[in-house]
Amino acid sequence: MEFTERAASLAHRARVHDARLPLHRRHIALRTCLTVFAPYGLRATYHHPTLSARIPRHLRADPEALVRAVEELHEARVLWLARAEEYAAQRRAGKRSGRRAVPNPRPWWMRSPWDGPARAWYDDPLRHPPLRLTEYVRRQNALLDGAELPGCPACGKEGQLEPNSTGHGRVELCGRCAWARAPCPCGRRHPSVREAACSWQAIWRRAHMGDDGMPNPHRPAGRR
Ligand SMILES: [Zn+2]
């Protein structure tokens, strides 16, 4: 990441912290931070801290929730940046000694959200892993370094997979986060789960949260 981009990202984080700004501006600054780094994809990575940082439906009920959210994101981003820089240095050294091909598998942060095993988080932003973002980044970094971890590569859940029909084939998904263990046999890109029952607008407005920072029991998006 370029220095300017990094400085801009820190400026957006500072804006989320800035109690002199109107809450909606601080909320938008949080979204801007997610456009720079969103390990579960933009919409799912926004949904995650609504629960973990308990962002209430009305921001004024708990403005500090925005700070908790941006700090969780920032901590994870620092871990990722360190690993990404290490990776870039390894690649430069590899190229100098004649290894030009991109290593396989590609590092986790270069995966496309809609064209890989995490496709479900894109179609249904409620189905991301429940891990704290730092935990997720640590897990992905460990796998990249060759660690053998039990359970779902994304969330660590062990046990039964969830078979899902794609209409013409079957994909086996993690029963918790819907990570696809094996791609659809047809080899094409398409959804592996049904689209979320609630709109992005509803998630963005936190219709699934109450003002006490607890999930609203009458709305489906708070189900995890
Ligand atoms: Zn999982």
Ligand SMILES: [Zn+2]
């Ligand atoms: Zn298919």
